Amino acid sequence: MPLQTGTALGARAIQAASDALKRLLGSRANDSAAVRDHHSHGESYHVHAAPDIVCFPHTTDEVAEIVRISAAHQVPVIPFGAGTSLEGHVNAIHGGITIDLREMNRVLRMSVEDLDATVEAGVTRLQLNKALKNTGLTFPIDPGADCTIGGMAATRASGTTAVRYGTMRENVLGLTVVLADGQIIRTGTRARKSSAGYDLTRLFVGSEGTLGVIVDATVRLHPLPEAVSAAVCAFGTMEGAVETVIATIQLGVPVARIELLDETQMEGVNRYSKTSYAVAPTLFFEFHSDSERHVADQAATVEALATEHGGHRFEWATRLEDRERLWQARHDALYAALALRPGGRPWTTDVCVPISRLAECILETKQDNRDASFPIALVGHAGDGNFHLVYVLDPDRPAELDEARRLNDRMVMRALAMGGTCSGEHGVGYGKIKYLDAEHGPALEVMRTIKRALDPDNRMNPGKMVHID
């Protein structure tokens, strides 16, 4: 994509801020073209926009000082983690200072008794899980990419295991945040619950850097399940698959993963992962428990439900290597979608609806997409009513981008009309900012009021989440 410089800032303000940042951080304040370019985008289709300078702080105090410099010179601040965001969250659309938190990557503490850990924002989820080895605990939230915990908190991420373990909303106990004026606050405590004060933790979780910079997070950990099994089952119809999901949850089967892939996505999986699954709507299941017998009971219940709703043969994966192969295939869904059109570039979008409307929302969307000029693969966290589309676009045909935009608009409006949300887990960034009015109505003005109160200069990741005049 063309590099958009993005900045409408006064050159003198930028220069003064850059000088101050270099005095503070030396070579860890970098305004080379290559570094700025690298920080101009996440993994989305949005137009790249480079910051004026990128900082690599090592401490909370350095982050605070960077933000104070941004305040002194009225220059925007954009937090940056693993760069895996999908709605343009990290693109510096108004220029400014990007704070890359990847060098703040220490696991600060963990407690096996309390099932929690405090990590700096730049720690990734795989890094945390590596640090948890031999503790019997895991951080199960799995959005696919190896995101930073800070980024996951900032976008309220979730993924395949949210149906069982919740999203970042449920799994962040507390945060350290640098506010717009450079002040450092701690939200929450290490207590599992509290009724003492406004829930600032939940306010900052999902705020996408627009209210402050998350510098560390205390997260819940979970016991590694004693027993695990997994299975794949293809269905005659999409409705049958979704009905199986609904019945599973209604019966209280504590399924750990229940993932839906449509026939297009399955075709891609077979191509990319050299598998020979049926090219049909398919559910991938995983069952966890503290008891082997309970995993067997869960699986038997769900197999019976699947059969009742037109499921074909259950393919079991009880051995670790088989389970890993199965979930690798699921994890590679994006590459699998790209395998449908070699040379294609992905646009990924997601919506989330009440589960009772999921089949209807998916079928209407597939009907609406049937004449699209490009392949569209569907994969969903069906237990949450959340699904993703990957539009596989030809980068040389800009008209496809417009077509994708129209299809996406209609899908979002369909989801909202069904009582859903414009994003189940990817977030708003600037890609979905235009839908927030339709989703929230007058509540959007309350969000603006909060934004103005905590960031009166509109300096914290401006142009994301909520438009401020």
Next chain:
Amino acid sequence: MPLQTGTALGARAIQAASDALKRLLGSRANDSAAVRDHHSHGESYHVHAAPDIVCFPHTTDEVAEIVRISAAHQVPVIPFGAGTSLEGHVNAIHGGITIDLREMNRVLRMSVEDLDATVEAGVTRLQLNKALKNTGLTFPIDPGADCTIGGMAATRASGTTAVRYGTMRENVLGLTVVLADGQIIRTGTRARKSSAGYDLTRLFVGSEGTLGVIVDATVRLHPLPEAVSAAVCAFGTMEGAVETVIATIQLGVPVARIELLDETQMEGVNRYSKTSYAVAPTLFFEFHSDSERHVADQAATVEALATEHGGHRFEWATRLEDRERLWQARHDALYAALALRPGGRPWTTDVCVPISRLAECILETKQDNRDASFPIALVGHAGDGNFHLVYVLDPDRPAELDEARRLNDRMVMRALAMGGTCSGEHGVGYGKIKYLDAEHGPALEVMRTIKRALDPDNRMNPGKMVHID
């Protein structure tokens, strides 16, 4: 308690507001002494403070109109539910208009497929569960009293089942709220998760009416467990009981209730419930599952852990009637505490700490309390690190109130020093407002900023949660 009129408001403003409210609501705007007195307190020891007038709206629009009248005349608004709050939340300490939401008590909708229901704020939890009969679903949050769902949302309530099902934080999907200017907003959607916008739902959950009036709530429902069993086990030491709790959770046993009662509380239970339990630190357990075998497995695991940590004989309660007797004894803990001192009046307080510090916090507190002039019973939601004390005071000895205040101060500071919170589930009201600075430090100023932004006149339940100059 003496009735404190509380109002420092201009008599003309009150009169004008009252006239407008009576025009709006007729006899449902009531300023009789009896009705004002009834609304001057919850169930706590705090000095009663009557509002100037009490309104009983039937619709969201009526609530909005009441709040607009409060705005026009600059008179405070205090929401009121079942009147079961424990930290003076509903006491009209600055006079004003109490909005009693008990006549807004309709279950507006429920969905068995989506496991959710939308209820008006005045619906109580038992009323909701009655409406769920024959659906296979339940609303499991159980703070003891038959609170309204609106009140539970406003105080971020939880109770015995939070260790399994979460608190109101996890179980509210969305709210309708009347803001300080009378505007009506809806927060959240019916989707199970969303990354689209600031989490206003969680901001209003636990805000105790200080940011707006909750008029309805969409809550998560849960499948009724297929299999349930319960047990009681006494321990040689408090440490043994708490270690059993920690080990249970660390092993991933999804215990539904794990309640801790100290020897004083058990003595009260025996007196009040005519039981003959050991007078020793005791755990009450409940196990839920979708599978009978899994309940048996959970129970066997926990029994082994208890034995390992000095637990005596497990007393099983698998039959419904035995379970009900057991949990009735637990539910009656407050009356049981009062049985320790006939004619006594209770002051109930709670703190919550990381579970690794629970035994230490309890033992230090018991040591600190050992010379108290009055009985002190302890009951805790041990799986959450949350425990309650009941100070059983002689109403004719005001010195005991001061003594209780000092003991409470020290317990709260002890909990904070251990990384805990001044209230796990009772809330702040005005009883615990003095601890918020110690708990939150600079984050308290962020709470004040939000309060000022959303309630610039400081008219919404003023004097609660955060002090505003």
